[in-house]
Amino acid sequence: MIxxxxxxxxxxxxxxxxxxxxxxxxxxxxxxxEMARAVRPVAIAQGLLTALAMLCLILxxxxxxxxxxxxxxxxxxxxxxxxxxxxxxxxxxGSMLLWVTIxxxxxxxxxxxxxxxxxxxxxxTIGAQALIAMGFYAFLLFASNPFARLFPSPPDGNxxxxxxxxxxxxxxxxxxxxxxxxxxxxxxFAVGALVTRDVGPAFARAMRPWVLGAWIFLTIxxxxxxxxxxxxxxxxxxxxxxxxxxxxxxxWLAATALLHSVSVLATRDGLRAWTIMLAVxxxxxxxxxxxxxxxxILTSVHAFAVDPKRGAFLLALxxxxxxxxxxxxxxxxxxxxxxxxFALVSREGALVVNNLLLSVILGIVLIGTLYxxxxxxxxxxxxxxxxxxxxxxxPVALALVVFIAIGPLLRxxxxxxxxxxxxxxxxxxxxxxxxxxxxxxxWGVGFLPLAALVLAAGLAVASVAPLWGRNLRRTPLFTWxxxxxxxxxAVSLTGMASDSAFTKETLAVLRQGETRAVGPYLVTMxxxxxVVGPNWSAIAADLSIRRxxxxxxxxxxxxxxxxxxxxxxxxxxxxATRLDGQLYTVLGQPDGKGGxxxxxxxxxxxxxxWLGGGLIGLxxxxxxxxxxxxxxxxxxxEYEEAVA
Amino acid sequence: MTxxxxxxxxxxxxxxxxxxxxxxxxxxxxxxxxxxLMETIRCVECQGQAIADSNADIAGNMRSLIRERIKAGESxxxxxxxxxxxxxxxxxxxxxxxxxxxxxxAAPFVLLVIGIAIARSSFRRKR
Numbered sequence: 001m002i003x004x005x006x007x008x009x010x011x012x013x014x015x016x017x018x019x020x021x022x023x024x025x026x027x028x029x030x031x032x033x034e035m036a037r038a039v040r041p042v043a044i045a046q047g048l049l050t051a052l053a054m055l056c057l058i059l060x061x062x063x064x065x066x067x068x069x070x071x072x073x074x075x076x077x078x079x080x081x082x083x084x085x086x087x088x089x090x091x092x093x094g095s096m097l098l099w100v101t102i103x104x105x106x107x108x109x110x111x112x113x114x115x116x117x118x119x120x121x122x123x124x125t126i127g128a129q130a131l132i133a134m135g136f137y138a139f140l141l142f143a144s145n146p147f148a149r150l151f152p153s154p155p156d157g158n159x160x161x162x163x164x165x166x167x168x169x170x171x172x173x174x175x176x177x178x179x180x181x182x183x184x185x186x187x188x189f190a191v192g193a194l195v196t197r198d199v200g201p202a203f204a205r206a207m208r209p210w211v212l213g214a215w216i217f218l219t220i221x222x223x224x225x226x227x228x229x230x231x232x233x234x235x236x237x238x239x240x241x242x243x244x245x246x247x248x249x250x251x252w253l254a255a256t257a258l259l260h261s262v263s264v265l266a267t268r269d270g271l272r273a274w275t276i277m278l279a280v281x282x283x284x285x286x287x288x289x290x291x292x293x294x295x296x297i298l299t300s301v302h303a304f305a306v307d308p309k310r311g312a313f314l315l316a317l318x319x320x321x322x323x324x325x326x327x328x329x330x331x332x333x334x335x336x337x338x339x340x341x342f343a344l345v346s347r348e349g350a351l352v353v354n355n356l357l358l359s360v361i362l363g364i365v366l367i368g369t370l371y372x373x374x375x376x377x378x379x380x381x382x383x384x385x386x387x388x389x390x391x392x393x394x395p396v397a398l399a400l401v402v403f404i405a406i407g408p409l410l411r412x413x414x415x416x417x418x419x420x421x422x423x424x425x426x427x428x429x430x431x432x433x434x435x436x437x438x439x440x441x442x443w444g445v446g447f448l449p450l451a452a453l454v455l456a457a458g459l460a461v462a463s464v465a466p467l468w469g470r471n472l473r474r475t476p477l478f479t480w481x482x483x484x485x486x487x488x489x490a491v492s493l494t495g496m497a498s499d500s501a502f503t504k505e506t507l508a509v510l511r512q513g514e515t516r517a518v519g520p521y522l523v524t525m526x527x528x529x530x531v532v533g534p535n536w537s538a539i540a541a542d543l544s545i546r547r548x549x550x551x552x553x554x555x556x557x558x559x560x561x562x563x564x565x566x567x568x569x570x571x572x573x574x575x576a577t578r579l580d581g582q583l584y585t586v587l588g589q590p591d592g593k594g595g596x597x598x599x600x601x602x603x604x605x606x607x608x609x610w611l612g613g614g615l616i617g618l619x620x621x622x623x624x625x626x627x628x629x630x631x632x633x634x635x636x637x638e639y640e641e642a643v644a
Numbered sequence: 645m646t647x648x649x650x651x652x653x654x655x656x657x658x659x660x661x662x663x664x665x666x667x668x669x670x671x672x673x674x675x676x677x678x679x680x681l682m683e684t685i686r687c688v689e690c691q692g693q694a695i696a697d698s699n700a701d702i703a704g705n706m707r708s709l710i711r712e713r714i715k716a717g718e719s720x721x722x723x724x725x726x727x728x729x730x731x732x733x734x735x736x737x738x739x740x741x742x743x744x745x746x747x748x749x750a751a752p753f754v755l756l757v758i759g760i761a762i763a764r765s766s767f768r769r770k771r
Contacts, residue, residue: 235697235698240692240693353763355763356763359759364751364752364755368748368751375745378744382733382734382745383736384737384748387684507666507667507668509667597666
């Protein structure tokens with residue numbers, strides 16, 4: 001019954017979405033005031049109904065109702081409760097339902113909280129939201145029904161891919177989806193503004209929290225996903241330029257550019273057309289991210305052929321959305337003036353260069369990701385991966401770092417080169433100092449890591465420079481946000497460069513009592529023992545580890561886990577985190593003669609990668625709070641004025 | 645299809661023994677070369693992983709092959725050329741510049757030029 005209830009709720013939500021579009025468009029186009037009053041309640045109802053459908057799906061997973069096809073295919077009664085719940089979205093249908101749920105809730109939130117935007121633009125925005133949601137409802141109801149029944153029902157389910165049975169899974173997809181959906185809301189605002197030809201600071205201020213919020217979630221999602229891949233896959237890599245990773249990186253790059261250009265629009269009323277264009281691009285990227293990952297076309301061309309109906313449906317939706325967005329943009333952008341102009345040497349100028357470089361990186365990642373697909377189309381099999389992206393994205397990203405350092409040190413509208421150079425003295429000095437320190441023992445590590453470390457030192461100093469000489473307690477929160485986020489970039493970059501430059505690797509077969517060195521550590525195998533978990537069994541190695549001969553010993557126990565349903569073996573790495581890096585240990589296969597294969601890495605300062613990612617997200621959060629507080633105050637002031 | 649066939653032919657030969665799959669070369673310079681090469685060779689059985697990051701047997705076999713060849717004195721580019729000859733361009737994450745890939749390698753420059761042109765237009769109407 002719960003499954004049928006969920007399906008009914010989903011149908012009702014779809015009907016609400018259609019109603020929302022009708023009501024909103026007749027309010028905007030027909031100018032019918034009574035329709036305008038219905039827009040908000042309908043949007044809220046749509047949000048609640050999708051949430052109800054999602055709740056029903058989680059319930060059937062919690063109950064392990066094997067008569068529901070999706071549960072039987074992806075869950076197992078012995079799974080820990082957290083993974084039963086997370087299993088609801090750890091599959092194709094469930095994750096699409098989660099997407100549309102978040103979309104519906106976001107639409108409801110816009111309806112409830114957005115009070116400052118011109119009401120016509122707002123109604124057009126909510127109408128655009130309905131249009132986006134309708135495609136997803138159609139896809140769910142006609143091509144991937146999550147509530148389909150299975151008869152006869154099996155005694156138990158197939159289980160969830162063990163690699164995904166990890167706390168990371170529980171939070172990673174929802175986090176990214178909130179990000180994607182936030183971008184779609186920003187896009188809806190852009191559509192609303194295009195429809196009513198009202199592109200200006202008011203629109204930018206309404207859109208900004210959504211861009212910022214989406215960007216925070218994307219940042220956290222990518223950072224967490226990277227760490228998850230790092231400890232779960234067992235080879236010490238943290239970014240693989242895998243198509244699925246790229247699909248999450250592309251919306252982030254677009255959102256980063258949008259975040260900066262929307263600031264120019266909100267503050268200086270410039271870059272109007274460019275901001276709208278970026279909103280369209282960011283939305284397209286999040287659609288490509290969702291659809292191409294979900295259709296499976298990127299990871300394997302064959303997955304697409306398995307269910308051609310679903311794949312064709314997704315591609316059709318993709319074409320309609322992106323085509324529609326671009327068409328509206330092309331039709332209306334002629335009426336949007338670019339707005340206030342400015343000198344090349346100015347804060348806006350640096351932000352334009354930042355946008356340019358981010359867009360170039362985005363374009364490279366997009367082309368690099370899709371190129372093998374296109375090449376397969378004309379009969380050539382090839383792969384594009386890390387070496388290509390290192391060579392192409394690497395230099396552009398380093399140029400971008402220079403402009404991240406410069407931007408906040410420039411004044412709005414117009415500035416002088418001389419003054420800028422003076423303000424850059426300390427950052428440049430920091431870079432020079434880093435170069436002098438690093439050259440003796442980092443000469444052989446290659447140009448990119450060395451350049452990255454040197455630039456990161458300069459960026460670290462430059463990013464805190466805007467606080468210099470200010471009253472820290474009166475500095476606005478969003479300024480703190482910018483400082484923290486930019487500092488995060490320097491921190492993360494240091495971690496990346498340090499990992500690729502200084503990592504030490506030891507691969508060895510160890511018998512009981514044998515010792516090998518990796519970096520500053522001595523690793524001794526003290527024993528092998530069996531371990532039993534809730535739905536797996538494992539072999540664990542006890543490694544006794546000292547830092548140098550005299551160091552205090554501690555134990556790390558990497559495991560090799562065997563899952564019965566489905567049958568899989570995974571490596572559980574054991575990691576020791578120190579201030580100056582991580583010791584990463586993995587247990588491999590036995591050699592049949594009493595020895596066990598172990599892989600050991602000493603990764604100096606590798607944790608800075610994710611610490612930096614966290615700082616970037618925290619910076620975004622501070623900024624968000626700062627903007628919200630200022631907005632509240634502005635609303636209050638208006639109220640005061642009205643009362644007075 | 646050619647890849648699949650190449651694999652079918654190559655797999656039994658490779659599967660026999662992989663002594664250097666997870667054993668480092670004694671010469672650190674050679675090991676560094678081998679390691680850097682492994683990071684750019686695709687594991688043909690996996691979903692988007694390099695052989696340096698894969699638990700698959702075939703990845704281990706290929707790591708072993710690469711270490712053997714580097715140890716025997718071949719340069720990384722020679723080994724890559726040999727792998728490409730054997731498995732096709734698909735095996736290398738570093739697509740060679742050629743008829744089918746020049747648009748790919750030209751793309752970053754084209755994007756940069758287009759970007760600068762667009763950015764310039766937003767400055768031109770200044771003052």
